[in-house]
Amino acid sequence: MITQSGEPVVHFDLDAVESEARDEHFTFTLGGEVFTMQPPEDADWRVVDDISNGAGLTAFVQELLGNDYEKFAKHKLTSRKLGLLIDECTRFYGITPGESQASKRSSKSTRRR
Numbered sequence: 001m002i003t004q005s006g007e008p009v010v011h012f013d014l015d016a017v018e019s020e021a022r023d024e025h026f027t028f029t030l031g032g033e034v035f036t037m038q039p040p041e042d043a044d045w046r047v048v049d050d051i052s053n054g055a056g057l058t059a060f061v062q063e064l065l066g067n068d069y070e071k072f073a074k075h076k077l078t079s080r081k082l083g084l085l086i087d088e089c090t091r092f093y094g095i096t097p098g099e100s101q102a103s104k105r106s107s108k109s110t111r112r113r
Helices: 045-052 057-073 079-092 102-106
Strands: 026-030 033-037
Touching: 026 079, 033 057, 045 057, 057 079
Parallel strands: none
Antiparallel strands: 026 033
């Protein structure tokens, strides 16, 4: 469908969608240092796809930690503790692996902590 100006009709402007500001970010300590993780749902889809296919754990953790990744990577950490960290992060943001994120954003009162 074309508009009167000759442009195609746009049904959804993904460029206009901005991340919701969060009141609080997930932080944790390791080796006496404080780190901040972004919400897993805000990770780049290619990184999430890699992790869901059984690869790319390092890229996923790097995506979640952003600028904190370099100092985080200097610490020795067991896979069990890394799993617990990711579990706690997803719990903090009110999501579980494989769950739709739509309900979380619709109401802060439904967000699990």
